[in-house]
Amino acid sequence: MDRRRFLRSLLSATTTAVIGASALRSLPAFAGDAAQFAAARDQHPWLTGWRSVTTETLGPATVPLQGRLPQGLAGTLYRNGPAWTERDGFRYDHWFDGDGMVHGWRFNGDGTLTHRARMVATPKFTREQKAGRFLYPAAGTVVPDVQPVRNNDDANAANTSVIRINGRLFALCEAGSAFELDPDDLTTLGPTTWRADLATVPFSAHPLVDRDGTVWNFGSLSLLGGTGLLIWMIGADGQLRSASVVDTPFMGYLHAFAMTDTHLVFMLMPFDYKEDGGAFFERLRFAPDRACRIAVVPKAAPDTAQWFEAAFTAAYHFGDAFQRNGRIVMRTVRHDNIDEARSPMREAMAGDAAHAVNSNASLRELHLDLRTGKAHWEDTGIQGIEFPLFDTRSAGNRGARLYAPAMQGETTAPYFNAVAGYDVARGRREIHRYGRDILAEEHVFVPRPGSRNADDGWLVGTLLDAANQRSGIAVLDAQRIDEGPVAQAWLPYAVPLGFHGTFAARG
Amino acid sequence: MIRTALFCLPFAALLLATSASAGDLQIDLQGIRTHTGTVRLALVDSAAGWDGKAAPVQGQTLVPVADAAHVVFRNLPADDYAVLVTHDENDNGKLDTNVVGIPVEGYGFSNNPQVQRKPTFDEARVQVPANGASITIALR
Numbered sequence: 001m002d003r004r005r006f007l008r009s010l011l012s013a014t015t016t017a018v019i020g021a022s023a024l025r026s027l028p029a030f031a032g033d034a035a036q037f038a039a040a041r042d043q044h045p046w047l048t049g050w051r052s053v054t055t056e057t058l059g060p061a062t063v064p065l066q067g068r069l070p071q072g073l074a075g076t077l078y079r080n081g082p083a084w085t086e087r088d089g090f091r092y093d094h095w096f097d098g099d100g101m102v103h104g105w106r107f108n109g110d111g112t113l114t115h116r117a118r119m120v121a122t123p124k125f126t127r128e129q130k131a132g133r134f135l136y137p138a139a140g141t142v143v144p145d146v147q148p149v150r151n152n153d154d155a156n157a158a159n160t161s162v163i164r165i166n167g168r169l170f171a172l173c174e175a176g177s178a179f180e181l182d183p184d185d186l187t188t189l190g191p192t193t194w195r196a197d198l199a200t201v202p203f204s205a206h207p208l209v210d211r212d213g214t215v216w217n218f219g220s221l222s223l224l225g226g227t228g229l230l231i232w233m234i235g236a237d238g239q240l241r242s243a244s245v246v247d248t249p250f251m252g253y254l255h256a257f258a259m260t261d262t263h264l265v266f267m268l269m270p271f272d273y274k275e276d277g278g279a280f281f282e283r284l285r286f287a288p289d290r291a292c293r294i295a296v297v298p299k300a301a302p303d304t305a306q307w308f309e310a311a312f313t314a315a316y317h318f319g320d321a322f323q324r325n326g327r328i329v330m331r332t333v334r335h336d337n338i339d340e341a342r343s344p345m346r347e348a349m350a351g352d353a354a355h356a357v358n359s360n361a362s363l364r365e366l367h368l369d370l371r372t373g374k375a376h377w378e379d380t381g382i383q384g385i386e387f388p389l390f391d392t393r394s395a396g397n398r399g400a401r402l403y404a405p406a407m408q409g410e411t412t413a414p415y416f417n418a419v420a421g422y423d424v425a426r427g428r429r430e431i432h433r434y435g436r437d438i439l440a441e442e443h444v445f446v447p448r449p450g451s452r453n454a455d456d457g458w459l460v461g462t463l464l465d466a467a468n469q470r471s472g473i474a475v476l477d478a479q480r481i482d483e484g485p486v487a488q489a490w491l492p493y494a495v496p497l498g499f500h501g502t503f504a505a506r507g
Numbered sequence: 508m509i510r511t512a513l514f515c516l517p518f519a520a521l522l523l524a525t526s527a528s529a530g531d532l533q534i535d536l537q538g539i540r541t542h543t544g545t546v547r548l549a550l551v552d553s554a555a556g557w558d559g560k561a562a563p564v565q566g567q568t569l570v571p572v573a574d575a576a577h578v579v580f581r582n583l584p585a586d587d588y589a590v591l592v593t594h595d596e597n598d599n600g601k602l603d604t605n606v607v608g609i610p611v612e613g614y615g616f617s618n619n620p621q622v623q624r625k626p627t628f629d630e631a632r633v634q635v636p637a638n639g640a641s642i643t644i645a646l647r
Binding site for chain 2 (some may be wrong): 154201224
């Protein structure tokens with residue numbers, strides 16, 4: 001790491017610590033009321049997707065699989081999501097605030113599936129559990145009588161995603177450390193310090209895994225009040241290879257990134273930070289009149305970047321990126337309404353079923369010409385998409401097929417009720433609609449063992465059946481999505497909707 | 508000897524009474540997260556002292572054995588003071604921070620200011636009148 005440059009970037013940075021800034025003032029709380037939400041959920045059973053859990057564990061529950069599990073599919077789908085959203089009658093009003101609960105959905109290989117889930121025992125969760133109320137700053141809700149934190153990890157909700165590295169399991173959240181969990185019983189082993197001087201430096205919720213198992217990730221130093229991106233390179237053995245800093249031209253927001261075989265691509269969204277108090281996402285004002293800046297970072301020299309500018313786009317998630325003829329194309333999920341993007345499913349969190357909407361998102365491609373340094377957007381015409389994933393074995397010089405939850409036909413919840421596969425270049429979509437009362441989450445692509453063909457494998461995704469108040473899991477053949485699940489299982493209970501997962505194949 | 512001791516007792520009681528009520532700053536430390544290393548307290552009476560430009564009025568150290576501890580700074584002239592507490596959990600002689608400068612070991616300030624930075628002397632200021640004061644400092 002170029003330490004001098006790193007320090008210089010810090011010196012030039014704003015001195016406000018973003019994470020803790022919400023602790024500076026105690027505003028009246030406008031957060032949701034737990035009783036109000038409960039009453040609304042009685043009327044609108046789909047709101048169960050945003051209901052708080054009240055126990056530190058769920059399950060284990062072993063249930064029969066319907067259908068037939070494909071031969072070769074064995075292992076566990078791990079998922080994470082905000083789950084503990086209420087304490088002492090106070091309810092968070094931002095979906096990103098709930099403390100993380102990690103789920104393991106294990107295919108036992110004998111026609112059954114076992115689900116278990118456990119709250120991540122972060123310092124925040126552990127102390128709040130003891131106190132019986134929320135104590136620490138949240139990303140999107142002003143918490144009354146908030147307590148000062150030692151550092152960002154005191155406010156870490158560990159609630160966004162999970163990754164397995166060399167058999168180890170980590171719960172991830174973008175503003176702090178990865179928390180390591182026991183992959184079997186999901187108990188928390190503690191925050192991960194990859195190197196002593198990098199303690200608590202953010203390790204984002206969207207690491208990407210290279211073909212050789214190398215894990216790339218970033219940590220946004222703007223979340224600590226500085227500027228710059230820390231770029232993590234972790235070997236397939238789980239050891240830190242390098243931590244590099246790329247200076248950034250402004251305090252931009254990013255949630256995820258994409259990569260090609262040779263480059264990492266980071267898109268920074270410009271924002272203004274309102275100084276009149278409130279939680280991070282309340283104060284964050286995207287600045288659509290200013291351009292996004294995009295850093296293209298060579299994997300071979302991760303402390304350098306070629307910078308691009310492109311018209312503002314609000315995005316949390318990206319699909320694949322590929323490189324051809326001196327040009328990188330990055331698939332981007334654009335949120336059309338930037339206010340909704342600041343607080344997705346806000347009305348659902350508040351129990352306001354009548355006004356709840358699923359932020360409309362469309363798929364765009366960002367074209368980055370490495371020779372001219374110019375960038376531009378191209379629309380794909382694909383609407384109603386979020387949480388896209390793809391087969392990482394896909395060729396690096398053309399677009400991958402994308403898999404994502406979708407919306408189709410009549411639905412009781414303003415949420416995804418289907419899963420689709422997209423051939424973006426050909427403009428083709430294959431879709432399976434689960435039904436009117438089903439809420440569909442991210443579907444992870446699982447490659448067929450022994451096969452080298454891209455897209456030869458299955459989609460494994462979780463569901464909430466609002467009518468029957470139960471959660472479930474479905475397995476589809478990735479090349480026959482429209483035929484529906486080949487195997488499916490339902491739990492005797494419902495769990496809150498989450499965000500991201502990873503499939504750990506059993507060897 | 509016995510006579511002397513008895514004779515001295517009222518004085519001893521007087522001394523105790525003086526040190527317990529006049530000019531002592533009683534501090535309840537809370538939230539000591541690990542029972543390792545050394546907790547250090549620095550008492551200052553000015554912004555210069557707070558900013559490290561003048562020596563502290565008094566300093567104390569303790570070896571933590573519980574989540575809470577009690578510390579007394581004795582015989583202080585009535586004045587405004589501020590207390591900085593650091594918990595050197597691994598006993599390497601400093602408050603460890605990460606590469607960005609964010610502390611990874613425990614610390615706290617008198618008045619428990621609700622700020623995510625080092626507070627100013629004014630924010631950490633506590634009054635110690637002639638008959639002493641009692642405060643609580645929550646380590647974070």
